[in-house]
Amino acid sequence: MTPMTDPGGLRTITIEGNSSGPHLLITAGVHGDEFTSIAAVRTLAQTVTSSELTGRLTLVPIANRAAVLRGERTAEDGLDLARVCPGIPEGSITERTAAALSALIRSADAYIDLHTGSSTMSVMPLVGYTLHRDDTVLNRQRQMALNFNLPAVWGTSPDLEGRTLSVARDAGIPAIYAEFLGAGVLSDQGVEAYVDGCRNVMGLLGMVDREQPECRIGYVFEDERPGSGHMQVQNPSPATGFFRAVVELGDRVRPGDRIGRVVNIDDDTVTDIVCEVEGIVIVIWTFPVIHEGDSAFVILEIPENPTPPEED
Numbered sequence: 001m002t003p004m005t006d007p008g009g010l011r012t013i014t015i016e017g018n019s020s021g022p023h024l025l026i027t028a029g030v031h032g033d034e035f036t037s038i039a040a041v042r043t044l045a046q047t048v049t050s051s052e053l054t055g056r057l058t059l060v061p062i063a064n065r066a067a068v069l070r071g072e073r074t075a076e077d078g079l080d081l082a083r084v085c086p087g088i089p090e091g092s093i094t095e096r097t098a099a100a101l102s103a104l105i106r107s108a109d110a111y112i113d114l115h116t117g118s119s120t121m122s123v124m125p126l127v128g129y130t131l132h133r134d135d136t137v138l139n140r141q142r143q144m145a146l147n148f149n150l151p152a153v154w155g156t157s158p159d160l161e162g163r164t165l166s167v168a169r170d171a172g173i174p175a176i177y178a179e180f181l182g183a184g185v186l187s188d189q190g191v192e193a194y195v196d197g198c199r200n201v202m203g204l205l206g207m208v209d210r211e212q213p214e215c216r217i218g219y220v221f222e223d224e225r226p227g228s229g230h231m232q233v234q235n236p237s238p239a240t241g242f243f244r245a246v247v248e249l250g251d252r253v254r255p256g257d258r259i260g261r262v263v264n265i266d267d268d269t270v271t272d273i274v275c276e277v278e279g280i281v282i283v284i285w286t287f288p289v290i291h292e293g294d295s296a297f298v299i300l301e302i303p304e305n306p307t308p309p310e311e312d
């Protein structure tokens with residue numbers, strides 16, 4: 001294991017296998033308040049050994065160090081690292097980090113980016129990928145996502161820009177990302193699921209001997225609409241006040257269902273949040289206070305009996 005710091009300030013940990021093979025990059029902490037992902041990559045750094053490994057594993061436990069030190073999503077320049085890739089080498093702190101991270105992504109043969117919900121929201125455990133226009137890359141991404149083995153698998157628009165996965169897309173490198181709860185909480189269950197998921201993908205890539213565990217996937221869904229996969233713009237809260245969800249992650253909801261309520265902090269007026277679409281609840285605001293316009297829920301619009309994509 002070789003800890004080092006590259007010129008862009010990213011601390012990487014490289015584990016060289018005992019024979020040559022693929023180079024897999026796994027990153028966490030692109031956002032500074034996503035602690036389960038960081039703990040999972042730290043665990044991988046402590047547990048994956050050269051003797052069991054074919055190829056090279058590069059780990060970045062904390063992509064956005066400045067944001068982690070603040071305990072917030074972004075560094076002090078307020079820029080979102082997952083919106084400014086491929087970055088600017090001479091730019092602000094987040095732009096520089098994006099440039100270093102993007103160079104690292106381009107050096108890999110496959111890429112996994114681990115996230116969670118932010119400190120104010122929780123995300124259903126899921127793994128996602130872009131609906132890449134190159135079928136070879138797309139099929140590889142699908143297989144990596146399926147092997148990762150979280151409850152939901154979500155293929156989305158290939159046209160979102162600024163993400164780590166946008167850099168991988170442009171370089172033709174198969175890439176997936178994952179989400180596991182959040183709300184500022186470090187989930188031991190999430191760490192275990194992420195470590196298992198990464199090892200499953202390493203098994204798929206021929207980097208470790210690994211028997212794929214029993215399938216835990218409940219939903220596989222692909223959505224090619226422009227903007228699909230963007231989690232921050234849906235179901236804005238109609239009011240400011242104390243917030244409570246009345247549904248849980250993974251619940252199926254329909255138009256007209258009451259899914260949350262906001263109580264005005266001055267006069268106790270109650271505003272219901274009513275669902276407008278049919279689908280599965282995949283993101284819930286968790287902080288006790290919400291402001292008008294904050295995204296209270298994300299509903300993954302899926303048909304009653306979704307057709308899984310064909311496996312190759």
Ligand SMILES: [Zn+2]
Pocket residue numbers: 030031034115116
């Ligand atoms: Zn994130």
